[in-house]
Amino acid sequence: MTAQAVQQEDLAVVIGLEVHVQLETDTKIFCGCSTDVADDEPNTHTCPVCLGLPGALPVLNEAAVESAVKVGKAIDADVPAETAFHRKNYFYPDLPKGFQITQYDAPICQDGELEVEVEGERRTVGIRRAHLEEDPGSIQHEGGSIDTADYTLVDYNRAGVPLMEIVTEPDFRGAAEVRAFLAKLEEVLEYLGVFDSQRDGSLRIDANLSVVPGEEIDDGAISDEALEDANRTEVKNISSHKGAEKALSYEATRQKNAVKRGREVAQETRHWDESRGITVSMRSKEEEKDYRYFREADLPPLRVSDWKEQLEIPELPDARRERFREEYGLSAEAASKLTSTKQVADFYEDVAGEYDPDLAATWVADNLLGELNYRDMAITDVADRLGEFKRLVELVADGEITTKNAEEVVLREMLDEGDDPETVIDREGLGKADEGAVEGAVAAAIEENPDAVEDYHAGEDGALNFLVGQVMQKTGGSADPGSVNGLLRERLDE
Numbered sequence: 001m002t003a004q005a006v007q008q009e010d011l012a013v014v015i016g017l018e019v020h021v022q023l024e025t026d027t028k029i030f031c032g033c034s035t036d037v038a039d040d041e042p043n044t045h046t047c048p049v050c051l052g053l054p055g056a057l058p059v060l061n062e063a064a065v066e067s068a069v070k071v072g073k074a075i076d077a078d079v080p081a082e083t084a085f086h087r088k089n090y091f092y093p094d095l096p097k098g099f100q101i102t103q104y105d106a107p108i109c110q111d112g113e114l115e116v117e118v119e120g121e122r123r124t125v126g127i128r129r130a131h132l133e134e135d136p137g138s139i140q141h142e143g144g145s146i147d148t149a150d151y152t153l154v155d156y157n158r159a160g161v162p163l164m165e166i167v168t169e170p171d172f173r174g175a176a177e178v179r180a181f182l183a184k185l186e187e188v189l190e191y192l193g194v195f196d197s198q199r200d201g202s203l204r205i206d207a208n209l210s211v212v213p214g215e216e217i218d219d220g221a222i223s224d225e226a227l228e229d230a231n232r233t234e235v236k237n238i239s240s241h242k243g244a245e246k247a248l249s250y251e252a253t254r255q256k257n258a259v260k261r262g263r264e265v266a267q268e269t270r271h272w273d274e275s276r277g278i279t280v281s282m283r284s285k286e287e288e289k290d291y292r293y294f295r296e297a298d299l300p301p302l303r304v305s306d307w308k309e310q311l312e313i314p315e316l317p318d319a320r321r322e323r324f325r326e327e328y329g330l331s332a333e334a335a336s337k338l339t340s341t342k343q344v345a346d347f348y349e350d351v352a353g354e355y356d357p358d359l360a361a362t363w364v365a366d367n368l369l370g371e372l373n374y375r376d377m378a379i380t381d382v383a384d385r386l387g388e389f390k391r392l393v394e395l396v397a398d399g400e401i402t403t404k405n406a407e408e409v410v411l412r413e414m415l416d417e418g419d420d421p422e423t424v425i426d427r428e429g430l431g432k433a434d435e436g437a438v439e440g441a442v443a444a445a446i447e448e449n450p451d452a453v454e455d456y457h458a459g460e461d462g463a464l465n466f467l468v469g470q471v472m473q474k475t476g477g478s479a480d481p482g483s484v485n486g487l488l489r490e491r492l493d494e
């Protein structure tokens with residue numbers, strides 16, 4: 001090993017995150033405009049409040065506060081009895097008021113944590129704070145980038161959409177941990193029903209990353225002094241788990257190489273360029289004092305004293321996983337698959353409540369999720385058809401159709417053609433063969449295969465299986481192999 005390589009390995013990466021998530025509410029955080037703006041014309045979801053017109057006053061959306069308190073409960077944070085809103089002052093065309101309403105020194109959630117599993121090991125990530133704020137509008141540079149565009153358009157449809165900014169402690173030691181945390185955070189938020197990961201732009205990540213000498217890390221923790229000594233960069237414009245892992249791997253390597261060559265890492269903001277797979281320097285970072293935070297005088301202090309006790313939150317993924325293992329006797333892997341989203345877990349419990357839990361697990365985790373995954377679909381894409389899939393499990397449980405046909409024909413055609421199970425079974429003639437037909441096929445198989453019959457009487461094991469196969473073929477796979485087996489023995493032993 002060269003001296004340089006040793007030096008490089010001695011460097012440890014320290015990452016903290018600021019994650020912006022869009023809260024799922026019907027209306028914006030300070031006005032009655034709809035948040036459902038996805039495909040609508042620009043500037044059609046606006047009013048004097050979200051356009052920042054003089055004299056317009058904000059009114060806080062109760063649903064956004066409820067969502068924030070639920071998040072606080074889920075991450076085991078302190079929710080102070082009284083919190084407040086502040087103005088963060090800066091000028092940018094997407095911010096018509098000239099300030100953003102946010103929370104500064106009294107965030108609604110403080111000192112929380114989230115447990116994540118990284119490579120089989122459980123770790124706790126500290127969450128310093130989580131606060132409510134409004135989204136700015138969106139800016140579109142026509143005909144190029146910010147430097148080269150012919151002109152720029154501003155759309156205020158997003159202005160005032162409720163966001164929660166979740167700020168972690170610098171607890172991550174690598175990009176893979178960040179990815180695991182983001183997946184877990186999304187999972188918890190979706191269980192709470194306050195977030196939709198499928199919505200465009202619903203997750204945006206900024207990350208602070210620095211490299212420090214490895215000896216400064218003591219049992220996973222890093223001293224405040226070491227962190228202050230290290231220059232850090234803020235990486236912006238990350239919008240997915242995968243993007244986060246790539247951007248932070250890149251940035252960690254870039255900083256390590258700089259340190260290794262004896263260059264100082266500049267304290268700066270860098271932009272993640274997804275298409276080029278690199279981070280580029282943006283501008284020197286504003287400091288907190290540049291924003292001139294002060295209390296938002298148009299909103300009174302927010303008192304949420306006992307909301308945390310009153311609001312109910314659903315069972316969270318980790319607890320549900322544990323219960324599935326105990327209550328239904330599932331393996332860790334099956335329990336994990338079946339709790340991957342709340343919709344999957346709810347559907348599994350619905351099916352397991354009526355049929356054998358193992359059969360239900362096979363059908364939901366392996367068959368249904370497997371076929372959906374193959375088609376690049378999620379359970380939410382078939383949310384209104386879950387009754388049909390449950391009927392298919394019922395048909396299998398009642399022996400109305402063979403498992404093989406249900407898996408290989410009916411389920412697949414239900415997904416590809418959009419038909420219900422009965423329609424596919426009728427069309428493909430997969431209904432259970434009637435007794436007469438099975439008996440006829442048994443008689444014919446014996447008649448047509450005298451050699452196999454002879455082998456059976458001579459005690460050859462394979463002969464019976466061969467005859468069962470013949471009967472299954474004659475009935476188009478619709479007979480039950482077990483009863484065919486019994487029926488054949490009866491006839492052959494007569």
Ligand SMILES: [Zn+2]
Nearest residue numbers: 031033047050
């Ligand atoms: Zn509005």
